[in-house]
Amino acid sequence: MSETLPRIVIVGAGPAGIRAAAMLVEAGLHPVVIDEGHQAGGQIYRRPPAGFTRTAKHLYGSEAAKAIALHALFDRLAEEGRLTHFAASSAIAVHEGRLHVLGEGGVQAIFHDRLILATGASDRVAPVPGWQSAGVYSLGAAQIALKAQGVALGQRSVLIGSGPLLTLVGAQLVKAGADMAAVLDTSSRHQQMQGLWDLAARPLVALRGLVLRARLGRRYHAGVTLERIEADGNGVTAMRWRDAGGREHLTLCDTIGMGWHLRAETHLADLAGCAFTYDDQWRQWLPRTDRMGRAGNGVYLAGDGVHLLGADGAEIAGRLAAAACLADLGLPTPSISADLRKLARLKRFARGLARAFPWPAAMARALPDDAVVCRCENVTAASLRESTEFGGGEANRVKSLSRVGMGRCQGRYCQLAAVELIAAQTGCTSGAVGRFRGQAPVRPAPIGAFLREG
Structure with a gap:
């Protein structure tokens, strides 16, 4: 050069x-x-x-x-x-x-x-009680396994979340022959209609999404309420949820993929x-x-x-x-x-898309105290709320007190939900809470790698 x-x-x-x-x-x-x-x-x-x-x-x-x-x-x-x-x-x-x-x-x-x-x-993920259990993956992880290795994670799966990726991964796994027990969308059909006018900007893409959803058949449920991921010592055993009519369901599975868009x-x-x-x-x-x-x-x-x-x-x-x-x-x-x-x-x-498949802010804010928010550091909703009381409504102050977002993912999985909890606890907007400051290295790196730095 x-x-x-x-x-x-x-x-x-x-x-x-x-x-x-x-x-x-x-x-x-x-x-x-x-x-x-x-x-x-x-x-x-x-x-x-x-x-x-x-x-x-x-x-x-x-x-x-x-x-x-x-x-x-x-x-x-x-x-x-x-x-x-x-x-x-x-x-x-x-x-x-x-x-x-x-x-x-x-x-x-x-x-x-x-x-x-x-x-x-x-993946943009939201905490669900029990999501720290073995056998819970992001939708992206499930897709990577399918694309890169041609395998479906687990023997019987449930996908939870909302957005195009939820439908796409579900359809891809079904086409590949995976045993897909249910695809649970937290966005209601009425909510999805709210984005229809803007989705018309790309009619063929929107139609393609509907075709993929049709392939899911009765596996797909809209407007669900996610209650809890059941697990034992070996990992996930079932997904507990309520349908749009409020009826409770327990779907047996050994793997759960989750994600709310990106x-x-x-x-x-x-x-x-x-x-x-x-x-x-x-x-x-x-x-x-x-x-x-x-x-x-x-x-x-x-x-x-x-x-x-x-x-x-x-x-x-x-x-x-x-x-x-x-x-x-x-x-x-x-x-x-x-x-x-x-x-x-x-x-x-x-x-x-954002209007039709919104981030489940209310679900994150209403997490029970014993639910884990940060999987890396095992920080519960109760601990986060308590730290907010001591530290006020600023994201990095709460982070320093609770250790939320200090694990290997650096808040990639927990930050958005943590901000919602802090905002709910202090009565302010999520934007007013702020964001976790970025820290180097942005990916986990072994100490030995720095010793060979050139």
């Missing part, structure tokens, strides 16, 4: 990162791409190991052509030496123009002039100094950028890590972030007007 060229580092090789890299390469630059996967594709287009016999159509359904095209594009650029790809590597910190990356050889510091964060999102992965953006705004629509803190993804200080954000718009939106956001980077470097940029129009339509669709 020429010493005169600016060094641009991209974190994430999903749809956003791939499109950003391709545009930079087209402009004559040589980006460095950091990704936790062994191959590019991200979570949505995750690739199976070599020799895997299931076809792309089976893995990605109606998105198979897009997945194949993105995989081929990135692989070609890497093989031609037009970008540098650090696979199976985690960006764990960013400070003063250096990205600290954990790989097989330890931690190395990679200097950058510009940084594009395409970190994606993870939670933006923002830890690196926080360490990079990005500003945040509480989004009432998604009920979470999201980084603040301009329409191109500029976050200031040479940092650009793209994909679900800033806007929860799915794979198509991520591709567009990746191109926009790269175009903004090129413009700021004084280099020619392609026309972006068409992408901006598409992005506006996708944002309208996303508003419909």
Whole structure:
């Protein structure tokens, strides 16, 4: 790579990162791409190991052509030496123009002039009494097991939550032959109709979702109330719930997958100094950028890590972030007007999803005292409420007193529910509670890796 060229580092090789890299390469630059996967594709287009016999159509359904095209594009650029790809590597910190990356050889510091964060999102989960039991997974974990290894977790499953991923994973598991006992959606049919107008912005996608739901048949139940996950010493035994009419059910199972749409992965953006705004629509803190993804200080954000718009939106956001980077470097940029129009339509669709399948704030706020909120540190709702009484309604003060969010996931699973509990206890809004500050390393890292830092 020429010493005169600016060094641009991209974190994430999903749809956003791939499109950003391709545009930079087209402009004559040589980006460095950091990704936790062994191959590019991200979570949505995750690739199976070599020799895997299931076809792309089976893995990605109606998105198979897009997945194949993105995989081929990135692989070609890497093989031609037009970008540098650090696979199976985690960006764990960013400070003063250096990205600290954990790989097989330890931690190395990679200097950058510009940084594009395409970190994606993870499952947004809400605590349910008993969710700390063995056999409880996120929907994403269930999907990864199916895509990467062709296996269904457990012998008899129940899926709980709300949103498109709930239906998609359920349909994928049913198609693969898994024994799916029930798919329990906390959003009522009436609530889902509230988002219909905005969902019409992408009618084919909405119709595809309805088709997937139809495949679930009587397994699917809307407007449910989740009571408790029953378990014994070996793990999950059943899901206790009430249907929309208030009737109680006990569904036997040995595995539960859970998720309420997505939670933006923002830890690196926080360490990079990005500003945040509480989004009432998604009920979470999201980084603040301009329409191109500029976050200031040479940092650009793209994909679900800033806007929860799915794979198509991520591709567009990746191109926009790269175009903004090129413009700021004084280099020619392609026309972006068409992408901006598409992005506006996708944002309208996303508003419909948020309205139709809302985060279960009331359920989180009403957790019984003995329910575990933070699985990493075994912090109960009672402990969190007590810490709130001592520390007031500020997220990080409560965190320091209760240890909520201090485990290996750094609040990825518990923060949103913890904020709801704090807000309910103090009588303020969730936005007023604030957010947990990001801490390095943003992923668990062995001490020995730092001893080999170079």
